[in-house]
Amino acid sequence: MRRRGRRSAKACSSRTFEGTAREILRVALNTRIHPLGALSFDPTARKGDPDWRVLYVGCGDGGSGESRLAMRANPQRLDTLVGKILRIVPDLSEQVSTSTVSENGRYRIPNDNPFAAVRGARKEIWALGLRNPHRLTWAIDPANPANKRLIANSIGLHTWETVNVVHKGANYGYSLREGTELLRPDNTTAPLPEVDKIPVQIGDEPTEDVVTPTYPVIEYGHVPGGGDAVGSGFLYEGRRIPALRGKYVFTDISTGRVLYADYKEMLAADDGNPKTLAAIHEMKLLWKDPDAGAAAARQLFDSMFPIAKATYRARGGKTGVLPGRALVSGEGRADAHVAVDGSGELFIFSKTDGMLRRVAEGFVN
Helix, strand or coil: CEEECCCCHHHHHCCCCCCCEEECCCCCCCCCCCCEEEEEECCCCCCCCCCCCCEEEEECCCCHHHCCCHHHHCCCECCCCCCEEEEEECCCCCCHHHEEECCCCCCEEECCCCCCCCCCCCCCEEEECCCCCCEEEEEEECCEEEEEEEEEEECCCCCEEEEEEECCCCECCCCCEECCEEECCCCCEECCCCCCCEEEECCCCEEEEEECCCCCCEEEECCCCCCCCEEEEEECCCCCCHHHCCEEEEEECCCCCEEEEEHHHHHHHCCCCCCCCCCCEEECEEECCCCCCCCCCCEEECCCHHHHHHHHHHCCCCCCCCCCEECCCEECCCCEEEEECCCCCEEEEECCCCEEEEEECCEEC
């Protein structure tokens, strides 16, 4: 992870970075998958707040949690950084009285982090037990900005995709849980045990202390009508699509499905009961193919997949199918994500066809 220095107006318009860079944190991974995937500052924090210029980092498990080797326990181990959400202060001159300098001397660690006083634990950890929390976003009540939640979308293994409300010190179960089920050593799932506890682990062996896992507020399966990999998500507070206000909009990456859940239901599902989940609703997309001719009408689609496929071909795609494949999407991946601009309006970008599209009420244009 590198922190960029300030840039001049000239440098901002240049195609070549002309500022300075400083390495802050380096994490050793076990494989080439699930690296550091998300960086997020609390957008409501103001000078003097505990979160002022404090960075939240989503760190994947590096593929360790699905291994049959000893590294399988890494997302649960408090002495590793993988499979965690970290909380640090990148600027050594900030939060000086309420933090300590890291071992590498390049950042600070807030003293109120949940494991800062636990012997043997990495003090950077804010939450643990996540396979691949590759997207972090803040859901903020516009009427009461103090009422905010950090949301982590975490890609699952073979069974469940999840959206999680992040709590200080919470353990989300992986690699002993996937979604709202037990995860067995052979990576199959089973119902939760009657005594639903997880041992706290620091080092190679579990301790005698136990915790109750924290479960997702949204989940969907790797089944037809589900998907393969949860994408980015945002609480929509824009003006262009009134019907979506107060809804959390997200995607499944491979199938290109655009989904939403009522944010109030998500908060209600954050009750400690794994059986309580917010309902998922599916958005349909009205789109006119710009290469179909002026007389062509808009068509209704169930996902971004056919839209990305048409544009991929129009832009010179050499094969009859989209690149990649997955269990549910089959041959080809839409690689679809959502984003919002500064006014909270919704966009969809699909990496397969290299397009960014603005969403207006009732259609994508």
